[in-house]
Amino acid sequence: MNAPLKIFVEGIGVWAQGLPGWEASRYILCGKMDNATISAARPTPDILPPAERRRAPESVLLALDVAQQACAMAQRDPRDLPNVFASAYGDLAINDYLCATLARDPGAVSPTRFHNSVHNAAAGYWCIATGCMRSSTALSAGSASFGAGLLEAALLAHTESAAVLFVASDVAATGPLRDVIDCTAAFGVALVLTPQSVRAIARLRLTPRSGNAPELAPEAAVLHAAYRTNPAARSLPLLHALARKQPGALTLAAAAGLMLDTEILPWTK
Amino acid sequence: MRNYTGAPSSGLSIRLSSRILPLAITAFTATCAAGRGVAALAQALAMRKSGLIYNDFGAPPLACWIGRVTGIEQMALPTAFSHFDSREHRLAWLGLNQDGFIDRARAVCERYGAARVALLLGTSTSSIGETERAYRELDTDGRFAPEQRRSRVHQTHALGAFVQAVLGTNGPCLTIATACSSSAKVFASAERLLRAGIVDAAIVGGVDALCASVLYGFNALELVSPEPCRPFDANRRGLSLGEAAGFAILESTTVDKSAPCLIGYGESSDAHHMSAPHPQGLGAQLAIDAALVRAGLAPGAVDYVNLHGTASRQNDVVEAVLISRLFPATTLASSTKAWSGHTLGAAGILETVITLLALERGFVPGNLNAQTLDPACGPQIVIDNRERALRVALSNSFGFGGNNCCLAFAAAPA
Numbered sequence: 001m002n003a004p005l006k007i008f009v010e011g012i013g014v015w016a017q018g019l020p021g022w023e024a025s026r027y028i029l030c031g032k033m034d035n036a037t038i039s040a041a042r043p044t045p046d047i048l049p050p051a052e053r054r055r056a057p058e059s060v061l062l063a064l065d066v067a068q069q070a071c072a073m074a075q076r077d078p079r080d081l082p083n084v085f086a087s088a089y090g091d092l093a094i095n096d097y098l099c100a101t102l103a104r105d106p107g108a109v110s111p112t113r114f115h116n117s118v119h120n121a122a123a124g125y126w127c128i129a130t131g132c133m134r135s136s137t138a139l140s141a142g143s144a145s146f147g148a149g150l151l152e153a154a155l156l157a158h159t160e161s162a163a164v165l166f167v168a169s170d171v172a173a174t175g176p177l178r179d180v181i182d183c184t185a186a187f188g189v190a191l192v193l194t195p196q197s198v199r200a201i202a203r204l205r206l207t208p209r210s211g212n213a214p215e216l217a218p219e220a221a222v223l224h225a226a227y228r229t230n231p232a233a234r235s236l237p238l239l240h241a242l243a244r245k246q247p248g249a250l251t252l253a254a255a256a257g258l259m260l261d262t263e264i265l266p267w268t269k
Numbered sequence: 270m271r272n273y274t275g276a277p278s279s280g281l282s283i284r285l286s287s288r289i290l291p292l293a294i295t296a297f298t299a300t301c302a303a304g305r306g307v308a309a310l311a312q313a314l315a316m317r318k319s320g321l322i323y324n325d326f327g328a329p330p331l332a333c334w335i336g337r338v339t340g341i342e343q344m345a346l347p348t349a350f351s352h353f354d355s356r357e358h359r360l361a362w363l364g365l366n367q368d369g370f371i372d373r374a375r376a377v378c379e380r381y382g383a384a385r386v387a388l389l390l391g392t393s394t395s396s397i398g399e400t401e402r403a404y405r406e407l408d409t410d411g412r413f414a415p416e417q418r419r420s421r422v423h424q425t426h427a428l429g430a431f432v433q434a435v436l437g438t439n440g441p442c443l444t445i446a447t448a449c450s451s452s453a454k455v456f457a458s459a460e461r462l463l464r465a466g467i468v469d470a471a472i473v474g475g476v477d478a479l480c481a482s483v484l485y486g487f488n489a490l491e492l493v494s495p496e497p498c499r500p501f502d503a504n505r506r507g508l509s510l511g512e513a514a515g516f517a518i519l520e521s522t523t524v525d526k527s528a529p530c531l532i533g534y535g536e537s538s539d540a541h542h543m544s545a546p547h548p549q550g551l552g553a554q555l556a557i558d559a560a561l562v563r564a565g566l567a568p569g570a571v572d573y574v575n576l577h578g579t580a581s582r583q584n585d586v587v588e589a590v591l592i593s594r595l596f597p598a599t600t601l602a603s604s605t606k607a608w609s610g611h612t613l614g615a616a617g618i619l620e621t622v623i624t625l626l627a628l629e630r631g632f633v634p635g636n637l638n639a640q641t642l643d644p645a646c647g648p649q650i651v652i653d654n655r656e657r658a659l660r661v662a663l664s665n666s667f668g669f670g671g672n673n674c675c676l677a678f679a680a681a682p683a
Binding site: 099100102115127142180254 | 327383384393397401404407412413417419420421424426429430433441442443444446447448454457461462465482485486488489490491538539540541542544551555668670671
């Protein structure tokens with residue numbers, strides 16, 4: 001379709017049950033550590049003051065936690081990074097609350113929960129918490145949200161010649177929405193992507209191509225179950241490759257009928 | 270939530286982006302309460318005929334005014350797409366069928382190949398109205414009724430998936446959801462895809478249908494006016510909500526030298542508050558500055574600015590002060606939300622189409638419903654329509670989360 005889009009990965013963040021942060025997850029993804037006993041209760045991004053952390057919805061905590069991890073690893077000031085937040089479903093718990101309240105007593109809708117229901121709530125809280133005034137985008141591409149967001153973020157990094165923060169996250173469906181939304185566990189991943197880098201851990205070569213990406217389960221057996229619980233977990237094969245620090249290639253779904261061929265080249269650090 | 274870190278150190282020193290090549294806007298359409306398609310919309314603008322009606326939406330309806338598109342309840346989607354049925358998608362279908370847009374879009378796919386055409390749509394609530402309905406009609410076990418178990422409808426990307434199914438595009442396909450800036454930001458994403466050579470054309474747009482979430486949600490925030498909204502009036506009492514669908518096609522200027530152009534865009538964040546604007550409008554200023562830099566223009570070159578102008582107390586005063594600070598008196602500015610209501614995620618595309626009509630037909634729509642302008646307004650903000658040849662115009666869109674986008678357009682060459 002085109003010459004590949006070359007992009008460096010400087011920072012990674014991850015949070016899911018059994019994957020509490022990138023440092024520990026690297027070992028888990030390589031099969032060097034058993035994650036069966038790890039249970040992190042809630043993501044805790046300390047970029048939010050304690051009072052806000054208690055009040056913030058899980059979707060916001062999750063996205064901010066992985067975003068903070070990735071920026072810290074990249075040693076980048078979040079204020080300097082345009083950001084792209086991908087989520088297939090937004091805050092499913094708030095949607096459940098809103099729809100249930102509207103069906104019962106429309107006048108009782110909470111104003112705070114309403115403004116937290118916007119798809120860009122996590123992006124907005126991130127910009128407020130960090131003081132970032134750069135471009136901020138929230139998007140969905142359904143089950144292809146991870147690949148679609150990665151392409152959007154890589155393109156933004158290239159066209160702006162800037163490091164970009166990319167976050168993909170979704171939380172589990174609650175209430176009657178469980179009948180229609182197949183998302184049963186929280187999963188968040190973040191990458192700091194740059195067109196040029198002196199401290200990257202890997203380089204990606206992204207090539208869009210027509211067709212539907214095959215459903216490829218991640219190689220590590222321990223991840224098979226997690227892969228199917230959340231659209232953001234489509235990142236697991238990429239995270240696995242990054243953790244192994246070995247060259248690899250995989251294909252991500254980027255839209256209905258569009259794939260993103262992804263080559264991974266480890267970089268010195 | 271407020272900014273914890275004090276004034277952002279990057280602040281206004283953020284490095285601005287460089288100039289872009291113009292892109293031809295080879296087709297555009299919009300549908301809202303003030304009119305279906307560009308001819309009806311242009312006529313309503315010229316005649317100063319508002320589409321706002323007393324609210325008859327929801328149960329019980331709130332005491333306010335809305336911009337409701339009539340006839341959606343009687344519509345049906347074609348059988349091939351009936352599984353996508355929702356008010357949002359009926360409105361999208363209605364919008365796609367104005368001004369021959371659906372044929373123009375399919376012709377673009379034919380010309381370049383569907384894989385070389387991106388589809389980028391903005392919405393704030395997508396088909397949440399249908400999810401609300403499913404919750405009102407849960408079965409006795411508290412579960413979705415069988416006919417509502419339609420995963421593809423009850424999620425954010427429902428809009429992108431539906432329009433992709435209708436038009437047959439096969440390139441990148443995103444639903445951008447940054448609240449009220451959504452369908453302005455699609456132009457920026459489209460420009461990047463075209464510049465990188467990933468696609469040869471982009472179909473952009475936005476749709477937001479009225480639903481209980483936004484009516485009761487904005488009401489809970491005490492932002493809804495009990496009377497038809499009056500942007501920039503000293504005695505304005507809040508916003509009127511509306512619904513709209515709009516679409517446009519972006520291509521290289523080499524294929525059409527007689528089309529109006531996207532010449533710049535700016536995207537920024539307030540880093541201030543989830544639902545209130547930055548008091549000095551710094552985020553909005555960054556977006557306007559970036560749009561002008563990308564267009565390679567000074568503020569004095571701007572003939573007209575279509576303002577965000579929701580008629581909320583806070584937005585309008587901040588935006589009025591900003592406009593009088595940034596632009597000379599020769600730049601005219603107005604909000605057109607008294608015609609359509611605030612159409613949220615569709616506001617970016619609707620007001621882009623209005624701006625393109627102003628450029629094409631040589632007029633500035635005034636601030637309908639305003640009687641006495643807020644004292645914060647400078648000479649730029651006008652109440653009455655003006656006849657005037659326009660070369661360059663901007664359109665502002667600001668959303669919750671402090672998400673800002675400004676688009677810059679140039680009239681078709683004379």
